[in-house]
Ligand SMILES: Cc1cc2nc3c(=O)[nH]c(=O)nc-3n(C[C@H](O)[C@H](O)[C@H](O)COP(=O)(O)O)c2cc1C
Ligand code: SF4
């Protein structure tokens with residue numbers, strides 16, 4: 001896919017209209033504005049698919065912290081994307097309990113089906129980005145995967161093509 | 169009703185009674201099943217009376233450390249005039265553990281009720297439930313349940329029609345195992361990186377937003393309503409004679425058993441009964457090789473140790489490990505122990521918050537050395553190096569993530585030394601390439 005270089009995309013503020021209202025509704029729930037940082041970053045990611053440096057600066061201004069501080073927090077948490085991703089991000093658990101039950105094979109099948117050459121890369125059609133996840137808290141249902149917000153249990157290589165079909 | 173399997177006759181369903189029973193997810197459904205009676209009763213009791221009941225029940229924290237819950241609550245100051253907080257730890261990320269998820273998915277009101285009772289008992293009007301970011305389904309179910317609890321007057325300015333205010337907010341994590349550590353979780357909730365804090369001060373003195381805070385695991389809090397309804401004596405009687413470990417425990421079983429899933433056991437049940445009877449044993453033709461009994465952070469047991477292990481806090485220590493969070497990882501004779509230990513080390517290296525040198529360097533080097541061994545490039549000295557590293561990683565850091573990485577390595581080398589030797593002597597072909 002031809003990405004427009006990040007710097008050339010004009011930045012549209014995230015926090016206008018409903019997104020701003022959603023954030024402002026959170027302020028009274030916490031004694032500090034800073035506590036709304038993780039929720040604010042979730043709003044950015046849900047609206048834009050990833051968290052651009054300009055969005056970090058926007059969040060910083062709204063919560064009275066510095067952009068560098070926001071970046072420090074963003075980089076700590078694996079679920080926040082600092083780059084544009086495929087339309088559907090697939091997280092596949094490969095930690096020991098799932099590995100014991102064939103997670104490695106499931107991951108291979110997912111990479112093959114999506115056409116993603118390697119972990120973290122987006123498929124040429126822009127549909128998927130596949131990442132390895134550490135324990136997803138469903139080890140008795142190996143192998144669990146997350147496709148966007150859809151949590152899917154007991155994924156085997158055979159089930160992969162059918163499961164991914166409905167993601168445009 | 170059991171989930172995903174029917175309840176086994178040797179189980180003692182208390183928390184799991186309504187797993188798989190979707191109508192239990194509404195306020196009305198919960199009340200029909202006896203729910204919210206405990207909260208109503210609690211709000212008419214003195215907070216100290218509730219704390220004394222929980223103390224007498226013998227309930228210990230189900231998040232991993234097994235600290236007595238009533239005692240923890242009693243550390244909260246009284247009459248200090250400051251806001252207090254209850255934090256519910258729903259970050260469940262310990263490999264092998266998947267019980268809190270089922271509590272939230274099937275019985276969200278059990279958790280809300282437990283949280284509300286605990287909040288009142290510790291003088292908190294505000295409760296935060298911190299749910300790991302990957303738990304999208306439990307999140308939506310909890311979100312709907314909290315909204316309904318407000319609409320029905322269970323929560324809010326006059327909880328259950330009383331004069332007490334109880335507010336509850338769900339907070340979403342964003343992918344970091346370390347945020348399950350209680351002080352890291354508080355930092356994360358405050359909008360910071362999830363670095364654990366140096367203790368003291370303990371949360372009861374200065375916790376979330378610097379104010380007196382109690383933090384408890386989902387399973388711990390969900391047990392509280394049952395204790396109030398059925399009595400401390402009933403709960404304390406749920407054991408096999410060891411009065412230090414009481415009640416039921418959800419054991420998550422995963423790995424090489426025929427029927428993985430959550431099993432609710434009376435404390436003191438034999439591990440062999442769980443594995444070979446309730447879970448249907450090993451796959452055909454396979455034998456048991458090892459069990460990690462308490463989530464990935466505890467020492468590995470070999471088959472002989474597992475065979476005689478009693479599942480309660482003291483029993484698992486006696487067998488050479490810890491009950492931890494009750495996430496049991498079962499491995500059969502097809503398992504490559506060196507690879508699995510490497511994969512666990514890789515987990516800890518990925519999840520280290522990197523504040524402490526021993527942990528940051530130790531987890532990374534442990535992973536590299538294990539990879540080298542798996543690539544057929546290890547030497548006998550590497551085993552000493554691993555043990556030396558593990559020694560430096562134990563008991564020396566701000567939190568115990570570092571110790572958790574060392575535990576499987578040390579026990580693995582001790583109990584499965586031959587498997588390491590096979591790689592070192594090229595008896596076994598390398599499984600990792602390009603290292
Ligand atoms: C690295 C690390 C991760 C932890 N993860 C969790 C977790 O995911 N859930 C949890 O309840 N406790 C977790 N704990 C334990 C908590 O720090 C804390 O002891 C617990 O939430 C207290 O609740 P309890 O007394 O009800 O068990 C973790 C501890 C450490 C050191
Ligand atoms: S032991 Fe590891 S995870 Fe814990 S505080 Fe130190 S560096 Fe962070």
Ligand code: FES
Nearest residue numbers: 093098136138139
């Ligand atoms: S190890 Fe895969 S979900 Fe826990």
